[in-house]
Amino acid sequence: MAANGINSVALPPKDGFASGPLSPGEPAAPGLPLRSPNPLTSKVTSVLSTSYADAEFRDALGLLDERGLANSAETRRQLRLDIQKEVIQSNGDIITEFGRVADQLRRIGTTIDKLNRSYQEMKSHVTAAHKATSSTLDEASNLIAQRQDIEKKQHVLKALREHFVLSEDEEASLTLTSEPVDDRFFAILAKAKKIRTDCEVLLGFEHQTLGLEIMERTSKHLNQAFQKLYRWTQKEFKTLNLENPQINSSVRRALRVLAERPSLFQNCLDFFAEAREQILSDAFYLALTGTSPSGQEDRSVKPIELVAHDTLRYVGDMLAWIHSATVSEREALEILFVSDGNEIAKGIQAGRENDLWRLVTDEADGTPEFDAVKALNELVDRDVSGAARVLRQRVEQVIQTNEDTILAYKLANLLNFYRVTFSKLLGTQSVLLESMSNLETEALRQFRSLMRDHIATLQGEFQHTPSDLGPPDFLQESLKQLTSIMKTYETSLASTGDREADFQPVLAESFDPFISGCENMAKTIKPPSVSVFLINCLLVAKAALAPFDFTQKRVEALQSRVDEHAEKLVASQYAYLRTESGLDTLYDALAPLQATEEDIAKLRTSDALKPDVLIAASQNLDDFLPSALMDAMENLRHLQDSKLTRDITEEATEKFCVDFEHVEEMLISADEAIEQGQTNGHAGSQDGPQSLRALFPRTTGEIRVLLS
Structure with missing residues (x-):
């Protein structure tokens, strides 16, 4: 790349033009085109036309800068020669290396040829082997397919046997009495019952023979298992200890299973x-x-x-x-x-x-x-x-x-x-x-x-009334007996609502006959002793029954009978007060009269208000009053309830006082009428009827005080 950059600057172009401007006196080479008449212009144009953004140009400048060369004509001429020398050396090195590569490629080609020949040989061997083993492979494929089909059938058969067929050990555990009745027995029994239930699925297919055979065999084993369990349960019952809180769970399970039969x-x-x-x-x-x-x-x-x-x-x-x-x-x-x-x-x-x-x-x-x-x-x-x-x-x-x-x-x-x-x-x-x-x-x-x-x-004792009119001994004994019975009944479990009704038959047997005996005895005596005797009997019976809640109705009935006989005693005491006081005749005469003019007029002709009669009645009353209350109480001395005696006597005396008050009112009304008549018709006369109050001076207040 450096060489290219150097060539682009210093080497002559491929068309043969000189790389630098010619001197003015130097003639042009023959066969070359004439230069521009202004070399400087050409130089400037060349420089200006160069693109400094080109990467190769920049690399060339970088190489020159690395050489540290001065920009002179000699240097430029020498640089060109050096560069051409280096290019020639590089090209020689490249040719040497490509020679080595060519040798390696020849050796590789030889190896590939050998491989191709080996492949063709192996291919021919494989083709021949394939032709020789094709029938065997087809047969093997069929065998593999058959084996897979057999394995599927074996799997189905195994699943069928595991689900629908009991093993010999399982059958022995179900049917042999020598085998224990334990968790394994119940597990196998449950499996057998499930097999019999699932056989219904097999019976739903077209071929039912298998289902029928399995169901028949399983039912037979189940029947033998239930018989074995039945005999085992009977044996366990003979030695079962119910007092043991930890009763064998196998017995409970056996009973639950036997419930199905x-x-x-x-x-x-x-x-x-x-x-x-x-x-x-x-x-x-x-x-x-x-x-x-x-x-x-x-x-x-x-x-x-x-x-x-x-x-x-x-x-x-x-x-x-x-x-x-x-x-x-x-x-x-x-x-x-x-x-x-x-x-x-x-x-x-x-x-x-x-x-x-x-x-x-x-x-x-x-x-x-x-x-x-x-x-x-x-x-x-x-x-x-x-x-x-x-x-x-x-x-x-x-x-x-x-x-x-x-x-x-x-x-x-x-x-x-x-x-x-x-x-x-x-x-x-x-x-x-x-x-x-x-x-x-x-x-x-x-x-x-x-x-x-x-x-x-006790029938003989029912004929003799006690002299003191108290409850007879047989009644006392019967009440003691009844009290013991009632205390016993009180502790019973009879319901609260039925207790009184349930106890009525007992009262009818142990109470009513004795009360009836007392009533029969009372028939032989006269009033008021009859009422005194019966009240004494009824009160002692009431006292015996009162403490118990299941005899309250009977207590109320006894109290009602006591009240009836008390009323009779009040009437008897009242009659006694009237008779002994001597006012019986006077009460009878004045009782139907009222303080009217007509009734007062009748008083004047009444024999009960004659002076001698009134005087005698007043005297008799005065003789009676001091001991009247004591005498009246003495009449009821055999009545054993002192409070009831006082109440009866007080009620009788109150009734007696009410009647006496009426007599007093009538006497006062008669005296007032007499005085009014004397004032109107016999003015100034000193002789006339004597005052009734003077003949009978006792007042109601005095009577109440003396009888209280």
């Missing part, structure tokens, strides 16, 4: 109930006697028959044992049958439409709605039915041999307590509850029988 599940329940019934019966017999049914004595047990000397405690201990056993049985069976999210119920639901837990089923009536609690109660009731029969025999014997009335009622109340308790525990339909109801009825019947016998023995 109604007959097997029902047989298991029956077997379990029979086994538990026998176990509980033996345990109850051991608790009663301290000896097992086989005759072996257990010293760790305190026999109820020896420890409970009291009859009531004996029955109570037996009932408490039955209740405890029932509660324990129910809790254990809840763990066994209803635990783990009610899985047993779900199995039953899937197996037979809520009908498996029913001890008695009737498919003709349709499948009833499943009630797990009721089914559990029925199973518990079956378990304790054997012990319940022993209990009923013992309690019936106690009831029949009992001769104590109160004890008979306490037994009935105790049985009522446990009957209500068992109804809450087992529902309203159970053998145990029926036994409790029958025993309660028997105890009440015995109570009524003993009460009637007791009343029959």
